[in-house]
Every structure is written in structure tokens, then in C-alpha cells.
Amino acid sequence: MKRFEGKNIVITGCNRGIGRVMSEAFCAEGGSVIACVRTLSDHMLSDFQNMERKYGTRVYPVKMDLSSEESIREGLREIASMKLPIDVLVNNAGIEHGALLMFTKMSDIRNVFQINFFAQVQITQYIAKLMSAKKKGSIIMMSSVLGLDAAAGTTAYGASKAAIVSFTRTAAAELAGMGIRVNAIAPNVVDTDMGHKMDERTLNALLANTDLQRIAKPEEIANVALFLGSDESGYITGQVLRVDGGLR
Amino acid sequence: MNVEEKVKEIVAGVSGVDVNEVTLQSAVGDFPQWDSMGQMAIIQQVEEAFDISFEPEEMMEMEDVNDIVKAAEAKL
Numbered sequence: 001m002k003r004f005e006g007k008n009i010v011i012t013g014c015n016r017g018i019g020r021v022m023s024e025a026f027c028a029e030g031g032s033v034i035a036c037v038r039t040l041s042d043h044m045l046s047d048f049q050n051m052e053r054k055y056g057t058r059v060y061p062v063k064m065d066l067s068s069e070e071s072i073r074e075g076l077r078e079i080a081s082m083k084l085p086i087d088v089l090v091n092n093a094g095i096e097h098g099a100l101l102m103f104t105k106m107s108d109i110r111n112v113f114q115i116n117f118f119a120q121v122q123i124t125q126y127i128a129k130l131m132s133a134k135k136k137g138s139i140i141m142m143s144s145v146l147g148l149d150a151a152a153g154t155t156a157y158g159a160s161k162a163a164i165v166s167f168t169r170t171a172a173a174e175l176a177g178m179g180i181r182v183n184a185i186a187p188n189v190v191d192t193d194m195g196h197k198m199d200e201r202t203l204n205a206l207l208a209n210t211d212l213q214r215i216a217k218p219e220e221i222a223n224v225a226l227f228l229g230s231d232e233s234g235y236i237t238g239q240v241l242r243v244d245g246g247l248r
Numbered sequence: 249m250n251v252e253e254k255v256k257e258i259v260a261g262v263s264g265v266d267v268n269e270v271t272l273q274s275a276v277g278d279f280p281q282w283d284s285m286g287q288m289a290i291i292q293q294v295e296e297a298f299d300i301s302f303e304p305e306e307m308m309e310m311e312d313v314n315d316i317v318k319a320a321e322a323k324l
Contacts (some may be wrong), residue, residue, distance in 0.1 A: 073305075080301075126305040132292060177285060 003230045004031030008084045009218065012036040012119075013093025015044050017192035021218035022225050023059065023089060027051050029226060031199055032058040034079055034086075036093070038065050041063040046146075060144050066093055066119035067111070076126040089127045090140045091120040097156045098199045109156040116160035121167060124182075125157035128175055135179035138229045141168045145206075145244050151200050161186075172238030181237035183228045188244040189215040211246025251298070251324070254316050258293045259313055262286050275312035294320055 009026045013019035014035035015091030035048060040063055048059035060082065080085070094116045097108055108193045124139055131137030146154045147161025158161060164184055172182040189195045189206055195215060198206075226244050227233050249259075252272070260267040263279035263286060276287050287310070294316060295301055300323040302310075310316050 077303075127305055129302075129307075132288075174285070178288070 002030030003226065003232075004029040007031045007087040008034060010034045010036065010079060010086055010089040011090040011092055012123065015228055018190060018218045018221050019090075022092060022222040024051055025219070025222040026088075026224055027057045027059065028057070028228070030057060031088075034060045034062055034082070034084070035063045036050070036064040036075060039063070042151040057217070058240055066115045067117075068235065069122065072119055072122050076123065080130060085134055086137065086140045088126055089124065089131075089142065090225055090229070091123060092142050092144075092200075093119070096162075096197050097192050098153045098197070098202060100153050100154065101155045102218075104155045109159070113163070114131065114158050114168065114198045115173040116157070117163045117167070120164065122200040124171060128161040128171075128178070128180055131180050132178040136199060137178075138233070139171065139175070139180060139182040140225050141182065141184040142227050143168070143184040143240055145186050145188050145247055146240060148186055148240065148242070149247070151202055153199055153207065168240060169238045176237060181233070183233070183236060183238070184240040185221060185228070186225050186240050186242045186244070187216055187221050188247050191215050191217055206247065207246045210244065211248070212235075214245065216243060216245060251321050252313075254297055255294060255313055255317050258297065259288055259316075262289045262293065270313060272314040272317070275310055288298065290316070299322060300324065
């Protein structure tokens with residue numbers, strides 16, 4: 001039996017990058033994915049249908065713009081109306097932002113925090129509520145090594161990912177009584193469009209201090225999500241797992 | 249048993265107090281065991297008792313017994 005057979009996994013930011021790879025990874029393990037995306041395109045729907053055919057599971061697209069509290073609420077209500085038991089939530093979606101402190105506008109910080117932190121909290125509140133009905137669930141947050149270690153040019157992004165670290169530990173403590181585990185993944189730079197947007201100076205500094213001397217493959221992050229989402233990690237909660245290739 | 253009586257019974261059970269000590273004005277923090285975790289347990293038991301479901305936003309508005317009773321009655 002596959003690890004996620006008969007299970008339902010909510011993943012945000014499924015259209016590309018790590019989220020797209022994670023969606024396929026969970027489907028390959030027998031799970032059905034509730035795929036939250038900012039906009040729906042024919043290409044994306046076709047991609048999801050191909051996944052369904054390939055793995056014999058379901059992919060339910062849900063439109064959710066994380067920059068809008070109301071859009072998130074509508075998306076969450078749509079998920080609730082599906083009446084599916086939710087086993088795993090992967091708060092994957094996020095945006096990058098690179099700028100030195102003196103060149104970071106307050107509006108940029110607010111925008112980054114809305115998507116990288118406030119939206120994640122709103123989604124977690126709602127999905128944890130759905131999970132609490134069966135007193136079991138796994139919530140996976142996406143932090144970053146930049147939320148744990150300081151680097152120039154990451155004022156908004158780094159702070160938003162540091163907030164995720166704190167939130168993960170607090171939520172784990174509060175939701176444990178409902179049988180819900182909460183953990184975070186803190187990747188180094190990942191081979192995605194977003195990863196490649198990092199400014200060269202910061203990227204080079206990171207790679208110079210990374211033992212494996214390369215950026216991560218999205219599959220290597222997805223594999224960690226599979227582990228944290230499954231019962232194999234049943235005694236792990238409140239943890240931030242560095243997936244950093246040996247960043248010193 | 250009406251909604252008010254049932255909610256008071258649940259609050260008393262979770263808080264570990266006699267039901268006669270619970271009034272419509274009893275609120276989170278009034279009894280040692282009615283903390284935020286106790287509030288979650290109360291809301292879950294109210295949902296199960298009446299086969300209803302509250303949204304997180306609704307839960308945040310519930311501060312005392314009266315709020316819980318009103319919210320539950322609105323869903324019946």
C-alpha cells in the first residue's frame with residue numbers, strides 16, 4: 001500500500017516550483033491533492049488531469065490568492081464544502097524578496113508578510129479546524145535557511161521565514177492536543193524559478209558555505225514533505241528541518 | 249435539553265465545575281481549566297452535540313457562554 005493512499009493533502013502554490021513537484025510526489029504515493037493556486041489556466045488544469053491519469057488519484061484545483069484575505073477565505077470554504085477529511089496541509093506558497101534594509105520599502109515588507117506569513121496563519125487556522133474533527137493531521141510549513149541564518153539583502157523575506165519558525169513551534173504546542181503535528185522545512189536555495197531570482201551575491205555567499213556545493217532539487221524538498229506528512233514522522237512535531245546541503 | 253442548558257453542561261464538564269456555577273456571563277478564564285485549550289474543547293463538544301460546525305472567525309468571537317449559545321442557535 002502506498003504511503004498516502006486514501007489521504008487528502010492540501011498544498012498551496014501548486015502550479016510550479018516545489019509545490020508542483022510536491023503535488024506529483026504525493027499523487028505518486030497514492031494521495032489526492034487539493035491544489036491551491038492563485039490563478040487557474042487551461043495548461044495547469046491539463047497538467048493536473050495528466051497527474052490524475054498517471055497515478056489514479058484526484059487533483060482538485062482551488063483558486064486562492066494569498067494576497068487577499070477574502071480570496072483565501074473563499075478558497076478555504078470551497079475546500080470545506082468538499083467534505084473531504086484533510087490529512088496533510090503543506091503551506092508551500094510564498095514569494096521571494098531581495099533588497100538591502102535601506103532599500104526595502106515598508107509596503108514590500110507588508111506584501112511579503114501577507115503572503116509568507118499572514119496567509120499561512122489564516123490557512124492553518126482553518127485547516128487545523130477541519131483536521132481536529134478526526135484528531136489527526138500533519139501541517140508542514142515552508143521556512144528557509146534565511147529564516148534561521150542572517151544574510152544581507154533578506155530583510156523582508158528572512159524575517160517572514162523566521163516568523164514561520166516561531167509560528168511552527170507555537171502551533172505545534174497548541175495543536176498537539178488535537179493530534180495535529182506541525183513542522184517546518186528550511187531549505188537552502190532550490191532549483192526553481194523563485195530560487196533563481198535570488199541576487200547573485202547572496203546566492204554565491206550561500207553556495208560558498210554549502211558542503212554539497214550545489215542548490216537543492218525540488219524533489220529533495222518534496223521527499224522531506226512526504227516524510228513529515230506521513231506516519232513515519234509520527235513522533236516529530238514543532239521541528240524545523242534544515243534541508244541545506246550542509247550550509248555552515 | 250435546550251441549547252443553553254447543553255452549553256452550560258459542556259462548559260461545566262470541561263472546566264471541572266458544577267453546572268450551577270456556570271452562567272450566561274461565564275467567560276474564558278473564569279475557571280482555571282477554561283483556558284484557550286479548554287475553549288477549543290468546549291467548541292468541539294458543542295459542535296458534536298448539535299452536529300454543527302463553526303468557522304475559525306466565528307470561534308474567535310466567542311468569549312462567554314452567551315456567545316457560544318447564540319452562535320450554536322444560529323446554526324440550528
